[in-house]
Amino acid sequence: MSEQLSIQWRAAASSASESRRGAAITMIVFHDDPSPAEQAIARWSARASTRSPHYHIAADGTITQLVDEARAARHSGLAKLGRVRNIDRISIGIVIEGAPRAARSRDQVIALRRLTLDIQHRHGLLAEAALLHWAPPRPGVAYGTLTPFTLPPLPEAPPVALLGAPAIDDTPERQRALWLFLQNETAARASGFNIGAAFHLHAAKHGFGAPIAPGSPRSAWLTVNGRQYNYQHFARDTAFNEGEKWAEVQTLSDLIAGNFPAPGTLAFELLKSSFNAGIAGSRTKNGNTQFNPGWAFHRTAAEQRLGPALSGSYRVTVDGQQYSMQVFCGDVLYTPIAAPETKTNWNDVRKLSETPPGPLSSLLWAEMYKASGVAFDPASPFHQAAVAARIGAPLTDAYQKEFQGITLTIQVFAFDTLYRVGNGPVRRQSQLALPPQVEQWKPKTATPPPVVEPAVTRQTTLPTGGFPMPPGDRTSPQWPPPPDFKPLVTAAQRQALFGAYEFVPDPSRDKDGIRILGSWEQENIVTVQIPQLIGRNIRGAPANGAIRWHRLAVNQLLRLWKAWEEAGLLDRVIIWNGSYSPRFIRGRKDDTADSLSNHAFGTAFDINYDPATNLNGLNAVPALVGQPGSVRELAAIARHFGFYWGGHFPRLDGMHFEVAVVQP
Structure with missing residues (x-):
């Protein structure tokens, strides 16, 4: 019999079933019937029949369904379990052709196991107590007997050690053709294999396994540090x-290099995207499905190349012990949950692949299969071969397909595809000869991604007692006085310090926006993390503190925010309004380079602007010292780091701080 579950339909009489009346299915009841299959099925299909199981399994392994599982088939008659008398309403009935305790054929055993495991999987009947055997009432007893039922083992199961090289009579040409055939079978979550596509060639050459999602459409490309990926x-x-x-x-994996990436980096964004893609294609979305860089499961999976998650993280219980677990392409990660009076060690991350056989490993394997919507059969030679080879989660059931006139049974796993001919040995696609296009594939050398500046590049040394505040009346609109240097007001001044570029107006995202031409942005704008923006409930601030800034002014930017912190003034920052933004000055007079904003060079940032009230807005008197949103004390310190405050402009701009003097 094929590994594929095949069921034929023969409807029983309508009088042989009834409504379940909302009752849930909690058990499977097995019956023996020595009658020949056709005779038994004809009896249940007769118009006057009042009895029928849901399924019948013939001696040759043929499975026939007679009643929809949504209805209660009348198969148990008078039977009870404890105080429960209406067994039919909460069960699925399966009749096995043959006398009680009679020897069963291998095909019948395979069919029985696969059907039962499929029903268990779909209805969550994982406990052995859910399988019961019905025997007719003994003389003088009104009710039939229900006793525990154990699935028979597979007779003469093929040995597990079946992962050798392909048969020696296979020619390299046939191996390559078979490899291409099997590679197209990995398309359960994406399109078929394209031997002309660079990603497909690279993944095949380096053993990336099955695609988890199609290639990204242009609309979903990632933009990091001004570059699209x-x-x-x-x-x-x-x-x-x-x-x-x-x-x-x-x-x-080359970007990660064994170390979990920092937020805001290209590696982090790609990792997050892969996690979401894996969850999106999962059959079950149990537990917490959010990507969390602080969780040990996610860090372990990234650092050990276990691939995307196929489930959320959730808890299971085995023999009274609770575990937190999560399914990934390459393995199941889990952690024992400590007793309430002690603290769980979340760094105690364990792998299913390294767990000895037992109740825990059996449950975790079942959960792995459930994430892919695949029926779990521990006796399947494909499962046993996959366990031995450590090729991760199944992505498909086993199914049959013809290759050059030969029927193959195939099952796709995350890291490899297994196949066999008839009842022969289970083999691996990865052991076949590769097509020359794959074997000879080499990518071109790529331009390295932009370097992300570290969060702190230089220690800040403040004068004893901090920076002195300028003299004068701090409550005055004229305080603090301007610094002893001037702002940069012409294109020539800005370009001399920060580089020149060509641009065209681009109002698609901002009415004052521009599009920078060439490579200036990629070469000069970097991502920098400002620690003082993190965790302070500053409205509009990035959660990870990462902003885009000109590479030549990173040091003084970080020193400025550190100085504000050490002066005890960070509570003055209540709103973050942005930094690098390719655009003109608001209300510009023309579209020349002289009208470019300092924001277009990545050398300016805005804080504490509230459009609802025009707090610190254009042409508005900036909030005075002591008033909510005032930045005047911050401006008094900013001058020491080469920043010019917009409150000193002829056209007042109290939110604005820009670099006027570059400091190393």
């Missing part, structure tokens, strides 16, 4: 390239 997620890794540089394929 195209990508595709596979079970073991993610392939990506910059923009339309199709042949410059890079890999996520």
Whole structure:
């Protein structure tokens, strides 16, 4: 019999079933019937029949369904379990052709196991107590007997050690053709294999396993540090390239290099995208499905190349012990939950692949299969081969397909595809000869991604007692006085310090927006993390403190925010309004370079502007010292770090701070 579950339909008489009346299915009841299959099925199909099971399994392994599982088939008659008398309403009935305790054929046993495991999987009947055997009432007893039922083992199961090389009579040409055939079978979550696509070639050459999602459409490309990235997620890794540089394929694992990436980096964004893609394609979305860089499961999976998650994190209980677990492409990660009076060690992350056989491993395997919507059969030679080879989660059931006139049974797993001919040995696609296009594939050398400046590049040394405040009446609109340097007001001044670029107006996202041409942005604008923006409930501030800024002014920016913190003035910052923004000055007089904003060079940031009240807005008197949103004390310190405050402009701009003097 095929590994594929095949069921034929023969409707029983309508009088042989009734409504379940909302009752849930909690058990499977098995019956023996020595009658020949056709005779038994004809009896239940007769118009006057009042009895029928849901399923019948013939001696040759043929499965016939007679009643929809949504209805209660009348198969148990007078039977009870404890105080429960209407067994039919809460059960699924299966009749097995043959006398009680009679020997069963291998095909019948396979069919029985696969049908039972499929029903258990769909209805969550994982406990052995859910399987019961019905025996007719003994003389003088009104009710039939229900006793525990154990699925028979597979007779003469093929040995597990079936992962050798392909048969020696296979020619390299046939192996390559078979490899291509099987590679197209990995398309359960994406399109078929394209031997002309760089991502597909790279993934195949380096053993990335099955694709977890299609290649990203242009609308979903990631933008990091001003560069756009195209990508595709596979079970073991993610392939990506910059923009339309199709042949410059890079890999996520090379970016990570065994260390979990920092938020805001390209590696982090690709990792987050792969996590979401894995969850999106999962059959079950149990537990917490959010990507969390602080969780040990997510860090372990990234650092050990276990691929995207296929489930959320949730809890299971085995023999009274509770575990937190999560299914990934390559393994199941889990952690024992400590007793209430002690603290769980979340860094105690364990792998299913390293767990000895027992109740815990059996449950975790079942949960892994459930995440992919695949029926779990521990006796399946494909499952046993996959466990031995450590090729991760199943992505499909076992099914049959013809290759050059030969019927193959195939099952796709995350890291490899298994196949066999008839009842022969289970083999691995990865052991076949590769097509020359895959074997000879080499990506072009890629331009390295932009360097992200570290969060702190230099220690800040403040004068004893801090920076002195300028003299004068601090309550005056004229305080603080301007610094002893001037702002940059012409294009020539800005370009001399920060570089020149060509641009065109682009009002698509901002009425004053521009589009920078060439590579200036990629070469000069970096991502920098300001620690003082994190965790302070500053409205509009990025959660990870990462902003975009000109590389030449990073040090003084970080020193400024550190100085504000050490002066005890961070509570003055209540709103973050942005930094790098390719645009003109608001209300510009023309579209020349002289009208470019300092924001377009990544050398200005805005804080404490509230559009609802025009707090610190254009042409408004900036909030005075002591008033909510005042930045005047901050401006008094900013001058020491080469920043010019917009409150000193002829056209008042109290939110604005810009670099006027570059400090090393």
